[in-house]
Amino acid sequence: xxxxxxxxLHSPRFMVGFVIFxxxxxxxxxxxxxxxxNPLLSLGKGFLPPGTxxxxxxxxxxxxxxxxxxxxxxxxxxxxxxxxxxxxMLDFLKAxxxxxxxxxxxxxxxxxxxxxxxxxxxxxxxKSSKYEGFTTQAKRRALAKLDKKLNDFLSNASMKVIRGExxxxxxxxxxxxEYTRVDQLxxxxxxxxxxxxxxxxxxxxxxxxxxxxxxxxxxxxxxATLLGLIVxxxxxxxGGLVDDILMFVANIFTVIPGFVLLILIYYSVGQEARGIxxxxxxxxxxxxxxxxxxxxxxxxxxxxxxHVNLSKLSGHSLxxxxxxxxxxxxxxxxxxxxxxxxSSGILAEAQLSLLxxxxxxxxxxxxxxxxxxxxxxxxxxxxxxxxAYFPVILVIALTSFSLNLMNTGLDxxxxxxxxE
Amino acid sequence: xxKGMKKYFKKKIIxxxxxxxxxxxxxxxLPRLMPGDPVNAIVGKSISSGAPPEQVQQQMEFYRRQFGLxxxxxxxxxxxxxxxxxxxxxxxxxxxxxxxxxxxxxxIWWTIALQLPAILVGWILGNxxxxxxxxxxxxxxxxxxxVSLFFSAIPAFGxxxxxxxxxxxxxxxxxxxxxxxxxxxPNFSWSFISSxxxxxxxxxxxxxxxxxxxxxxxxxxxxxxxxxxxxxxYSRFLGIKDTKIVRxxxxxxxxxxxxxxxxxxxxxxxxxxVAETIFxxxxxxxxxxxxxxxxxxxxxxxxxLIITIMVLLASFMLDIIYAFIDPRVKAAQFD
Numbered sequence: 001x002x003x004x005x006x007x008x009l010h011s012p013r014f015m016v017g018f019v020i021f022x023x024x025x026x027x028x029x030x031x032x033x034x035x036x037x038n039p040l041l042s043l044g045k046g047f048l049p050p051g052t053x054x055x056x057x058x059x060x061x062x063x064x065x066x067x068x069x070x071x072x073x074x075x076x077x078x079x080x081x082x083x084x085x086x087x088x089m090l091d092f093l094k095a096x097x098x099x100x101x102x103x104x105x106x107x108x109x110x111x112x113x114x115x116x117x118x119x120x121x122x123x124x125x126x127k128s129s130k131y132e133g134f135t136t137q138a139k140r141r142a143l144a145k146l147d148k149k150l151n152d153f154l155s156n157a158s159m160k161v162i163r164g165e166x167x168x169x170x171x172x173x174x175x176x177x178e179y180t181r182v183d184q185l186x187x188x189x190x191x192x193x194x195x196x197x198x199x200x201x202x203x204x205x206x207x208x209x210x211x212x213x214x215x216x217x218x219x220x221x222x223x224a225t226l227l228g229l230i231v232x233x234x235x236x237x238x239g240g241l242v243d244d245i246l247m248f249v250a251n252i253f254t255v256i257p258g259f260v261l262l263i264l265i266y267y268s269v270g271q272e273a274r275g276i277x278x279x280x281x282x283x284x285x286x287x288x289x290x291x292x293x294x295x296x297x298x299x300x301x302x303x304x305x306x307h308v309n310l311s312k313l314s315g316h317s318l319x320x321x322x323x324x325x326x327x328x329x330x331x332x333x334x335x336x337x338x339x340x341x342x343s344s345g346i347l348a349e350a351q352l353s354l355l356x357x358x359x360x361x362x363x364x365x366x367x368x369x370x371x372x373x374x375x376x377x378x379x380x381x382x383x384x385x386x387x388a389y390f391p392v393i394l395v396i397a398l399t400s401f402s403l404n405l406m407n408t409g410l411d412x413x414x415x416x417x418x419x420e
Numbered sequence: 421x422x423k424g425m426k427k428y429f430k431k432k433i434i435x436x437x438x439x440x441x442x443x444x445x446x447x448x449x450l451p452r453l454m455p456g457d458p459v460n461a462i463v464g465k466s467i468s469s470g471a472p473p474e475q476v477q478q479q480m481e482f483y484r485r486q487f488g489l490x491x492x493x494x495x496x497x498x499x500x501x502x503x504x505x506x507x508x509x510x511x512x513x514x515x516x517x518x519x520x521x522x523x524x525x526x527x528i529w530w531t532i533a534l535q536l537p538a539i540l541v542g543w544i545l546g547n548x549x550x551x552x553x554x555x556x557x558x559x560x561x562x563x564x565x566x567v568s569l570f571f572s573a574i575p576a577f578g579x580x581x582x583x584x585x586x587x588x589x590x591x592x593x594x595x596x597x598x599x600x601x602x603x604x605x606p607n608f609s610w611s612f613i614s615s616x617x618x619x620x621x622x623x624x625x626x627x628x629x630x631x632x633x634x635x636x637x638x639x640x641x642x643x644x645x646x647x648x649x650x651x652x653x654y655s656r657f658l659g660i661k662d663t664k665i666v667r668x669x670x671x672x673x674x675x676x677x678x679x680x681x682x683x684x685x686x687x688x689x690x691x692x693x694v695a696e697t698i699f700x701x702x703x704x705x706x707x708x709x710x711x712x713x714x715x716x717x718x719x720x721x722x723x724x725l726i727i728t729i730m731v732l733l734a735s736f737m738l739d740i741i742y743a744f745i746d747p748r749v750k751a752a753q754f755d
Contacts (some may be wrong), residue, residue, distance in 0.1 A: 244435070251439045254735070255728040256446055347575050351694060354577050355709060371577065375698075380585050381596065393578035401573035404637075408569070411641065 014409025055187035197377035220345030223284025232295025531703035546635025554643030572633030686734025
């Protein structure tokens with residue numbers, strides 16, 4: 001037992017599969033603590049591409065702000081603009097023939113000076129017109145430099161944001177180069193995978209759907225494996241008429257398509273009861289056949305072994321022979337069959353839901369339902385919303401991939417002939 | 421044929437007949453157990469809402485007689501058997517007055533033409549890949565096997581959707597649905613055939629891609645199992661040429677794969693459901709899907725009967741073939 005466990009842990013395939021699978025399980029368990037939002041909460045209308053969104057309501061209904069810029073500009077210019085630059089500005093305006101009688105280089109007139117400069121300075125114009133005193137390359141460059149400096153002043157100038165009226169007046173100085181993280185905004189939401197057709201956050205929905213689908217796979221796998229094990233043991237060990245009848249039932253299940261049975265069972269339990277548990281049970285009830293067949297053939301090869309005959313001669317009961325002399329020999333096989341049943345249960349749910357035969361539930365999503373919604377609302381075609389279906393396909397593929405890897409890893413451990 | 425063989429086949433045939441009869445009965449009963457009156461739906465469609473109640477009643481009586489629903493369940497079953505044997509399968513409810521045989525006849529060739537080549541190509545490519553991986557090891561085994569394993573894990577509808585989005589929606593180089601241009605009438609002109617081939621690509625490759633992975637993984641592990649078998653070691657000691665041994669090894673490894681091939685051909689119609697619904701391919705799977713959504717019992721019964729017969733035939737053929745080609749089965753079954 002101990003050495004088997006060590007072999008399993010040393011099997012790279014099993015471990016890779018196991019790590020992928022456990023990562024998914026842990027994500028499903030932990031994620032709700034970080035994003036406590038209801039996964040089926042509608043955040044918008046239709047498919048929104050991945051990104052960070054700010055509440056439209058808040059953006060439109062924000063209280064009025066008054067942003068007083070000019071005063072701030074002039075304050076900074078009064079302090080920081082040297083007299084030489086002011087003189088240059090005046091000289092240029094004079095050369096261009098602007099009426100400078102109302103202007104001076106004093107602090108009180110700086111706002112007017114700035115306005116006149118903005119109205120009259122144009123780099124291309126200076127180059128082509130060659131104003132008196134500004135004909136040389138060096139002078140022109142000085143002017144361009146000054147203009148840039150002024151522009152820098154304006155964009156770096158701090159704004160005074162004023163909110164409210166009268167006594168509630170709040171003031172805050174905000175510089176033009178200050179930034180804030182979008183997710184620190186009060187009503188913003190980050191949607192790494194966008195939203196689905198109902199405007200639900202796809203990532204949150206996907207995580208919950210993965211959990212629900214894993215649960216469906218687990219229930220379906222348990223039901224199918226238990227049923228298959230019991231039928232296979234009885235048919236194989238008891239044999240005779242019991243074998244014939246059980247295999248007849250198994251054959252019926254093979255030749256009648258599973259989904260016909262599914263639809264029927266769904267209808268007989270009623271539309272309302274078509275929850276995830278029913279869905280899982282029904283999948284389990286229709287997929288036990290191949291487990292039963294393989295268990296049966298293995299039991300047939302075991303039932304004439306010496307140790308089984310010895311038990312029979314000792315008068316042990318059927319139950320005891322099966323549990324102590326046969327089950328341990330097929331235990332490894334049953335574990336592997338269970339893993340495959342879980343994986344095919346998840347796939348079966350997805351397939352059925354895609355055809356509209358999945359669980360009828362409005363409380364929780366499943367991977368199949370997400371695919372079904374994506375199909376119904378044209379995510380593949382008209383909306384081209386890859387985020388609504390591609391992650392779902394990827395999660396389904398990763399789940400079966402990890403389970404299959406674990407299965408082949410176990411296969412190599414239990415069947416030494418398969419080892420490399 | 422030995423005496424044991426005769427007895428074996430006799431027993432097999434008897435069980436197959438019993439299974440067939442039971443399946444026939446279930447195929448008839450199961451769809452009819454579903455709630456909802458199909459006549460209501462048809463009358464609701466054909467009659468305006470303001471019609472007088474007598475007229476509605478009259479219409480319903482008419483359709484009930486037409487479909488034989490006024491008879492008892494055993495009487496309906498006799499009708500079902502009669503219709504199954506004369507090949508019409510009765511009248512469709514949802515596409516009244518079309519015969520079920522017309523609907524099935526229109527779909528089955530599309531399904532066979534789509535599925536059979538796809539299953540065969542996927543099976544052959546997958547087995548070659550698996551055998552090469554088992555024999556060569558190294559790069560083939562280390563890289564191709566995990567890739568195959570991942571590909572076989574992609575669900576059938578996933579592959580279909582991804583192909584649809586890449587080649588049809590984004591690149592626009594393949595049509596998204598149907599089996600031919602909707603403006604065309606099926607005929608043997610070159611333009612029609614080229615349109616069919618064009619529409620054929622995406623559904624075909626979506627099936628092939630999925631089956632390659634699964635087949636390769638299965639073939640590889642069977643081949644490794646056989647390559648390590650005692651008879652291979654013994655043959656090597658005897659100095660038999662490697663190419664000759666490999667031929668025997670792969671023939672033995674193929675046996676379980678043949679089972680898989682036969683079963684997937686047998687369950688072709690059910691397997692077509694996903695690819696056909698995603699690409700709106702007018703095959704039997706699509707017919708069955710729309711019959712289910714409209715509770716069209718005769719069509720559901722007929723299609724499930726076809727599935728039943730195909731699966732039964734496939735497993736029966738398998739039993740016979742196995743009895744002749746695999747000496748191990750021979751020894752186990754005929755004693």
